[in-house]
Amino acid sequence: GAVVSQHPSWVICKSGTSVKIECRSLDFQATTMFWYRQFPKQSLMLMATSNEGSKATYEQGVEKDKFLINHASLTLSTLTVTSAHPEDSSFYICSAPPGRSYNEQFFGPGTRLTVL
């Protein structure tokens, strides 16, 4: 199946710093990617839809100035957590549908962010 990678797989940072997480589709082009966050022992919550060449669409309650999304190419979307705080500590997962196969998405392995 199609492969989606994320980098880094884990990151620890100090409160107040910004952290960038990359999501790449390795063997297909993705005009749309999705960013989720998952708190320990909880479900995945969709944060935003990343659209290549245009602005991201954020879900209700997600601060767009806090979570900056850039989808600059057909294979790369980045999520930047700005001025991170301990409550931003979470598991961030991206996904991408491989082209026109809209009934399937491929998920990245996730990035664990810990803010001290």
Next chain:
Amino acid sequence: GEDVEQSLFLSVREGDSSVINCTYTDSSSTYLYWYKQEPGAGLQLLTYIFSNMDMKQDQRLTVLLNKKDKHLSLRIADTQTGDSAIYFCAESSWEGFQKLVFGTGTRLLVSP
């Protein structure tokens, strides 16, 4: 909004069948999915079913859909210790075709 519920925990013995249940509220759901998540890892798609189907079988996996009751189940035959993981059901609808709403997840523990 959409709401997808699952039981939190299921424990079975190796070789038994496991049945994981899911209920959803969105009547416009088009596809329903089952994903597997192992510790510290992303999600692996196990199977999915179109909403106009009532059953789908794929090797050890059987998905049953009762659209009237908005109930979805995943049966794993001959459960193995390697099946221990968290299982999420998810649904998508026509309005946000590619947007998935995930259930709360069921932790399956398979003991030898």
